[in-house]
Amino acid sequence: MKIKAVIVEDSRLARNELKELIKKYGDIELLGEAENVDNGFELIQNTTPDVLFLDINMPEKDGFELLEMLDEVPITVFTTAFDEYAIKSFEYNALDYLLKPVSEKRFAMAMDKVKAKLENADEGKGAETKKLSENSQIFIKDGEACWLVKIGDISLFEIVGNYTRVYFEDKKPLLYKSLNQVEEKLPETSFFRANRQQIVNTNYIENVVPWFNGKLKLTLKNGEEVEVSRRQSYIFKDKMSL
Secondary structure, three states: OOEEEEEEOOOHHHHHHHHHHHHOOOOEEEEEEEOOHHHHHHHHHHHOOOEEEEEOOOOOOOHHHHHHHOOOEOEEEEEEOOHHHHHHHHHHOOOEEEEOOOOHHHHHHHHHHHHHHHHHOOOOOOOOOOOOOOOOEEEEEEOOEEEEEEHHHEEEEEEEOOEEEEEEOOEOOEEOOOHHHHHHHOOOOOEEEOOOOEEEEHHHEEEEEEOHHHOEEEEEOOOOEEEEOHHHHHHHHHHOOO
16 A cells, blocks of 8 residues: 655755655655645645655744644654754654654654554545544644644543633643534544533543433543533433443
8 A cells, every 4th residue: 555645845955855765665655745834735635645744944834833724634754954843843742753864764764653653543534524533633732832632532622712622631722623613523433512512532431420401421531521411411322322
């Protein structure tokens, strides 16, 4: 199976360097390249690559801004000429980073990681329905902190004004999208709209108890409690065969 790749990098020299490295791998298909964030966004939307080689430090908009624009983020390998960016990229859960100029050995190590991650990913990504899978990842930037988060690792989405709070591990950052926008993309097999304010990952439900007026109360593995509306409680019981 071909690994589909795109390059978003403002330096023509660096793009050519990456293309030469990619040519040595018969199982990597380069779908295209872009020299800035806006062109990169259009390229990714049109080609849906498996892996993105992304320069962090670009003029006008940087690599992190591109990730924020995407509903689903491909496997991302950052490229940078600056050590501080390379070290910082680990905070964002990037698969790997490549310091420019990129050596053959270092590129080979990155590709081993890409292949291992692809082998563990779901085969289907819901291309026809445009739904995300549990192995799909999204990019969240809240202030100076950034994360690439796998959908299946998120236990709860919750409305906060016009934005959505995302619960994963011990983190609760804000995603700058509405809950309705988020819901459109989530896999229905594992996510359930409990009420107008919250969507829960059913894999994280630890306890279900009857509540007032025909409602249910859910306790999640992280200790969060979610009250299911009366209407949604009937749907939940049917969905979970309760």
